[in-house]
Amino acid sequence: MKEIAPRVEIDLRKIKHNAQVLKKLYGEKGIQITGVVKGVGASLEIAKTLIESGITSLADTKIVNLKRMRMAQLNATFMLIRTPALSEIEQVVQFADMSMNTEIEVIRALSAEAVKQHKVHSVILMVEMGDLREGIMPEDVPDFIRQVLPLPGIRMAGLGTNFACFGGIIPTEQKMKEFSDLVKTIQKQFSLLLPYVSGGNSANYQWFKNTKDVGMMNHIRLGESIFLGRETVHGSPIPGLYQDAFCLVAEVIESKWKPSVPFGDRGRNAFGETVSFKDRGMIRRAIVGIGRQDVLVSGLTPVTPVEILGSSSDHIILDAKSSSLRPGDEVRFSLNYGAMLSVMTSPYVYKKYLHASEKDDSSVNRTSA
Structure with missing residues (x-):
């Protein structure tokens, strides 16, 4: 019987390997890891794999995902890494152990709700270091902390910052020194010991490898x-890690010789785009049954020797080149982060987990050092 398609094949053994290598790497310089699972739809199978790898803290931007992991009784600390919305304060306190914050009004609401629920909610204040997404301007941090410290039900757990998510700002040696200097000043000024000094994300890898002092x-x-x-500043593979833990598989639903340029009067396509086409003469055009509704097509790279010509909401059109693709054949694609995020959150893409019971095998190919 044919397998379900489209599907994303997820190799849990490779994910566990990557997590263990990174945990050891960063741990050698005293840095603990929180596994961010928003890009995989907070898959419980993947979350459990991260916990098995030794990661004890999981993070997401969506409270519904934290709730699902909490209800599954996963043995981890849960972190909300998007500033809480005032409309979800009750659930934030209920399902998140800590949250990242930038608005005093929100923290006051968390305080009131924490008191109501007889809990202590930890907050990490995010500092703006130039990427211009979320963050308190550095000069405003001391006054902000003065307002946070007296609040009942709130634990001032740390300071954090973010890089290369909106503005593409790189965590350079200078940027990281400025952040560390701010942390030192705050700890001295308020006699605080901050358990979390959260200096960034996957974009920090090159800085981490090159710096003499974190x-x-x-x-x-x-x-x-x-x-x-991969690290995210340049998209470079990290030595010793697998880059192919995720693979999208789509099924061919049509394969015919057709012209390479549409014929007739032409306007915009279904997405309001005016598209140009290269005249390649007659080509074998193959269509696979997945499209923009389910995946960021620009984030796909065919593993099968074909070329992506374009897509609509439910179709990806390929130049089959020398491949003798027929209906029912499968085409495999590697994914970048945007493509992975989209297929993992699409209800129309089947998730197939590989090696769920054997997550350690050094014989599988990975990037060499």
Whole structure:
């Protein structure tokens, strides 16, 4: 019987290997890892694999995902890494052990709810270091902390920052020193010991490898480098890690010789785009049954020797080249982070977990050092 398609094949053995290597690597310089599972839809199978690898803290941006992991009784600390919305405060306190924050109004609401639920909720204040997503401006941090410390039900757990997510700002030696200097100043000024100095994400790898001093940083949030084995500033493979833990498989639903350029009066396509086409003469055009509704097509790279010509909401059109693709054949694709995120959150793409019972095998190919 044919396998379900489209599907994403997820090699849990490779994910576990990547997580263990990174945990050891960062741990050698005193940095603990939180596994960020938002890019994999907070898959319980993957979350359990991270815990088995020794990672004890899991993070997501969506409270519904933290709730699902909490209800599954996973043995981990749960972190909300998007500033909480005022409309979800009750659930944040209920299902997240800690959250990253930038608004005093939100923290006051967390305080009131924590008191109501007889809990202590930990907060990490995010500092703006130039990427211009979330963050308190550095000069405003002391006054902000003065307002946080007296709040009942709130534990000031740390300071964090973010790089290369919105503005593409790189965590350079200078940027990281500025962040560490701020942490030192805050700890001295308020006589605080901050258990979390969260200095970034998968974009920090090159800085981490090259720096002689990680400064005050003792925590990092990793998703892409665990799942895809890459740092995110240049997209370079990390030595010793697998880059192919995820593979998208789609089924051919049509394969015919057709012109390479549409014929007739032409306007915009279904997405409002005006597309140009290269005249290749007659080619074998193959269509696979998946499209933009389910995957970021620009983030796919065919493993099968074909070329992506374009896509609509439910179709990807390929130049089959020398491949004798027929209906029912399968085409395999590697994924970047955006493509992985989209297929993992699509309800229309089947998830197939490989090696669920054997997650350690050094014989599988991975990037060499």
